[in-house]
Amino acid sequence: DIQMTQSPSSVSASVGDRVTITCRASQGISSWLAWYQQKPGKAPKLLIYAASSLQSGVPSRFSGSGSGTDFTLTISSLQPEDFATYYCQQANSFPWTFGPGTKVDIK
Amino acid sequence: EVQLVESGGGLVQPGGSLRLSCAASGFTFSSYWMSWVRQAPGKGLEWVANIKQDGSEKYYVDSVKGRFTISRDNAKNSLYLQMNSLRAEDTAVYYCARPREVDDVLDYWGQGTLVTVSS
Numbered sequence: 001d002i003q004m005t006q007s008p009s010s011v012s013a014s015v016g017d018r019v020t021i022t023c024r025a026s027q028g029i030s031s032w033l034a035w036y037q038q039k040p041g042k043a044p045k046l047l048i049y050a051a052s053s054l055q056s057g058v059p060s061r062f063s064g065s066g067s068g069t070d071f072t073l074t075i076s077s078l079q080p081e082d083f084a085t086y087y088c089q090q091a092n093s094f095p096w097t098f099g100p101g102t103k104v105d106i107k
Numbered sequence: 108e109v110q111l112v113e114s115g116g117g118l119v120q121p122g123g124s125l126r127l128s129c130a131a132s133g134f135t136f137s138s139y140w141m142s143w144v145r146q147a148p149g150k151g152l153e154w155v156a157n158i159k160q161d162g163s164e165k166y167y168v169d170s171v172k173g174r175f176t177i178s179r180d181n182a183k184n185s186l187y188l189q190m191n192s193l194r195a196e197d198t199a200v201y202y203c204a205r206p207r208e209v210d211d212v213l214d215y216w217g218q219g220t221l222v223t224v225s226s
Contacts, residue, residue: 001169
């Protein structure tokens with residue numbers, strides 16, 4: 001099974017800050033990586049697919065990069081509605097696996 | 108508008124069974140693989156199972172193999188998860204989700220249904 005790790009597990013940031021979250025796969029997954037945002041009590045929302053493609057309707061302050069085993073999600077200028085937990089997920093092979101999540105909260 | 112609406116969650120004793128349903132609308136259900144993903148209270152996301160468009164292929168996470176069965180009824184635009192021999196560690200919100208055809212990302216999710224396994 002492919003294990004996904006994320007760092008940091010949590011980050012405190014202020015509105016306007018640049019935030020970068022890292023995701024690492026235990027083996028190469030090419031670009032079969034997605035990022036999701038989840039707010040408390042809500043279902044996850046797709047942000048980024050194919051490692052770097054922005055899902056329709058997602059603000060351009062979100063961006064993704066990477067391939068193989070190392071990936072990043074960047075929020076260029078954090079907005080109040082961005083405080084949430086972010087998960088990466090690989091769909092390269094079954095079982096699909098998610099990272100443990102990164103909680104972005106208010107500093 | 109794509110909608111996925113789960114139902115069937117509730118409180119069940121260890122060793123018991125429960126059947127979850129997911130009603131799909133707003134897209135051609137029979138053209139898509141479908142998934143179940145769960146989230147234990149205060150924990151992260153865990154993929155549970157996938158089923159192919161015609162039900163001919165099914166995949167499960169190891170922890171539920173032999174206990175859970177994913178199925179679908181394309182005539183009713185419905186997805187199911189039969190859960191048997193339930194354990195405390197199966198307690199979670201269960202989400203129905205749609206993998207996008209081209210790249211398998213989960214682009215639509217239901218609101219979730221809570222399953223609590225406790226005596």
